Amino acid sequence: MNNSALQTDLYELTMAAAYFDNDLNPPATFELFVRSLPDDRGYLITAGLEQAVEYLESFRFNPEQIEFLQRQPIFRHVSREFFDYLGQLRFKGEVWAVEEGTPVFPSEPLLRVTAPAIEAQLVETYLLSALTFQTSIATKASRCVQAADGRLVLEFGSRRAHGPEAGVLAARAAYIGGCAGTSNVEASHRFDIPMFGTLAHSFISAYAHEEQSFVDFARVFPDDVVILLDTYDTLSAVDKIVAAGLRPSGVRLDSGDLLSLSKQVRAKLDSNGLQATKIVASSDLDEHVITSLLSEGAPIDIFGVGTALATSKDAPALGGVYKLVEFGGRPRAKLSQSEDKASYPGRKQVFRSSEAGKYLRDVVALESEDYDAEPILKMVMHDGRRVIPQTSLAKVRARSAGEVARIPESVRRLKRPEGYPVSISSELKLMLGEVRQRFARRDQKLVA
Amino acid sequence: MNNSALQTDLYELTMAAAYFDNDLNPPATFELFVRSLPDDRGYLITAGLEQAVEYLESFRFNPEQIEFLQRQPIFRHVSREFFDYLGQLRFKGEVWAVEEGTPVFPSEPLLRVTAPAIEAQLVETYLLSALTFQTSIATKASRCVQAADGRLVLEFGSRRAHGPEAGVLAARAAYIGGCAGTSNVEASHRFDIPMFGTLAHSFISAYAHEEQSFVDFARVFPDDVVILLDTYDTLSAVDKIVAAGLRPSGVRLDSGDLLSLSKQVRAKLDSNGLQATKIVASSDLDEHVITSLLSEGAPIDIFGVGTALATSKDAPALGGVYKLVEFGGRPRAKLSQSEDKASYPGRKQVFRSSEAGKYLRDVVALESEDYDAEPILKMVMHDGRRVIPQTSLAKVRARSAGEVARIPESVRRLKRPEGYPVSISSELKLMLGEVRQRFARRDQKLVA
Helix, strand or coil: CCCCCCCCEHHHHHHHHHHHHCCCCCEEEEEEEECCCCCCCCCEECCCHHHHHHHHHCCCCCHHHHHHHHHCHHHCCCCHHHHHHHHHCCCCCEEEEECCCCEECCCCCCEEEEEEHHHHHHCHHHHHHHHHHHHHHHHHHHHHHHHHCCCEEEECCHHHCCCHHHHHHHHHHHHHCCCCEECEHHHHHHHCCCECCCCCHHHHHHCCCHHHHHHHHHHHCCCCCEEECCCCCHHHHHHHHHHCCCCCCEEEECCCCHHHHHHHHHHHHHHCCCCCCEEEECCCCCHHHHHHHHHCCCCCCEEEECHHHHCCCCCCCCCEEEEEEEECCEECCCCCCCHHHCCCCCCEEEEEEEECCEEEEEEEEECCCCCCCEECEEEEEECCEECCCCCCHHHHHHHHHHHHHCCCHHHHCCCCCCCCCEEECHHHHHHHHHHHHHHHHHHHHHHC | CCCCCCCCEHHHHHHHHHHHHCCCCCEEEEEEEECCCCCCCCCEECCCHHHHHHHHHCCCCCHHHHHHHHHCHHHCCCCHHHHHHHHHCCCCCEEEEECCCCEECCCCCCEEEEEEHHHHHHCHHHHHHHHHHHHHHHHHHHHHHHHHCCCEEEECCHHHCCCHHHHHHHHHHHHHCCCCEECEHHHHHHHCCCECCCCCHHHHHHCCCHHHHHHHHHHHCCCCCEEECCCCCHHHHHHHHHHCCCCCCEEEECCCCHHHHHHHHHHHHHHCCCCCCEEEECCCCCHHHHHHHHHCCCCCCEEEECHHHHCCCCCCCCCEEEEEEEECCEECCCCCCCHHHCCCCCCEEEEEEEECCEEEEEEEEECCCCCCCEECEEEEEECCEECCCCCCHHHHHHHHHHHHHCCCHHHHCCCCCCCCCEEECHHHHHHHHHHHHHHHHHHHHHHC
16 A cells, blocks of 8 residues: 555645634534445445545655645645644544445445544545445445356456556455455455466467467466467367366356357367366456346356456446535535535434345434434544454455345346435434525625 | 556466466567547547556565465465566566557557566556556546647546546546646646645535635635635625635636536626636536537636546546567467457557648558558667656647647547548568468367
């Protein structure tokens, strides 16, 4: 990781300077949530909290960074004290958040930060990109895993991710969302995720004879080898495997008509005593292609999903926002004219009701309200220190699978899902009304 | 930067082990190219080469990483010598590439690596993600800048990027593609890119009185302040600016109907002597929205483009591939049955012809062929060392603007562009035919 306090938008720093030089730095609360779901998505699976906590724990500006900022013309009228303040700044706030791997729905805070206004403001950009990116990918993975209906899904998309580091984070999030592993070695190393890998066309085309490449590769990996079939001709490649007396644990199809090829390859393998050899498919897959292949009876055992997963290609961004809801103990909200961009004031909690093991409905309410339902935001940092234990990703993944199973089927559906019922408490609605009225009165006074 | 040699797919390492243990490590050449363009794109603008070169220069496995790999069950039959070899491995190859900021088209190599097969293979994943991501973003930026028709475009998308590091790289690529700057402070610091920032709704809603927030903010940034108008009511916000006697250099619209609001705001500013105050707009913009706003006469001076730009939202991945074209001095190719996945063998060069300052056509040919046209692949590394000077990004950006202007207008068009004429040399076609025939003969022999 190379967290830097400069990984932020400039306006966070100009606002910080303006808060400071106006002597305005009371406790403030911000909430991070997603306004609406992308097409065909009925739920999100949260991920990225661990990176958010690590960032907050290590948040600081080093002297060279401070000097860089001080040099910028835009800060020329800002007091020297502000930069001294930045130099000693550490994140000392309290953070509540939804556990990684949990289903969440629009308008529900995934994370809530309460800290001196400047601290809470400065961390906005990083928190949004850390949480919403991994949440996109965990969600996409969950969808692919659902489509695969019990077969393994592997994350193979590093080469198409938004830079090498995005590939590592995508692998992490995909594992939380239910993938069995990743091809990304750094992700495996850093996060203890199972890794998988076979071979590419290049190895095979390096050889003058395809069958020799198979034999030579299998000699180095005798226990567990997956052979790639489609460098030249997929079905003759199976003949060559048989002729060479190889017994690969798997074969991989990476181009062509996966439905007919998988059936022909399966038949050829079976008729040559290779019933135990699994078929891995990996050509431009996503949840919809997987669903369609399986509905037509494609005998594919393992799906390697690349681009569509590592970039969440059909929905590469979530409309994540980080909104001020309380300032100096008073509720605050942005009261935009366009309703879709308005947000509710006050510190919130999400209360989730279940029945017979299935999730039934959520209420977004003030933290102080009392509902006979599970509050899903938990305290994760206090006084700037982590108060939750680090959990192995394997546990996070296992818990998440259980959580996804509790979402109503109509909401889990991969196409045109129903909306999950999320209501806003009447106290919240009342509070929004009050903030609106207060503003209307002030506005009248000024404009009159 | 935190490059790690483990930022790769596992299969690069299994192939490396198989090459090594089969004593097969002659010079190999790989080429990186994009097979086809996303919808509505007629050209790509390359970016990311600098990161690719830095990675190759610093490529090495440290002892802890080697130990991690050795522990993996998949490597249990791999020789100890392989891991010793990895431990001392440095990239010693030769790299040819297209300069950053250059227009490229499908099938044209952006980068060509010649090195011992293992080295050239191991770097595949990183090179693909480094180059294709930034190329996506530089291309998207170029499109937004074209749409803005001389007005400034700023990159504001860090919060929606694929993690914090992707945000920094997106800012870099967007600048190459023609943006005037970014909101990302780390990108400004690391790459010397102009940065821009105003303030968010949170600062304004922190105050009981909107006008007080304007006054307090402007006091800290007296020379150059941009005031955000849409926290409550956009037009009354202008009244408050006038009433407070402020003379902001800009005002920002971030929600609502940007066309009608920008016209009303412009009229109100002008009638109050604020003709010099610029209008910045920043609400879910992309090249098509910008085109439409300007065609309707929206008086917007600066466009802040966020999500659509930092994620290249309509085309979040390019089908970039890295193909073996020569191995031990002999031409190689993947001869997939599906034509779209086949590729040409041999070391290539792209020859670009111009007429009256406009680009006319490209020929992809063997490096050894002779054309009376500009070869666009240049040597950038030799013996693993950089042989090109580092250029300031401002220069790269200025050169790129000139390059884009040389693309035929029909190809630059933002919707349904024409394809740029790229032909494959007859020598290349001949060579592909020979490789196919050679394979067909061998295949016959074996299957017979």
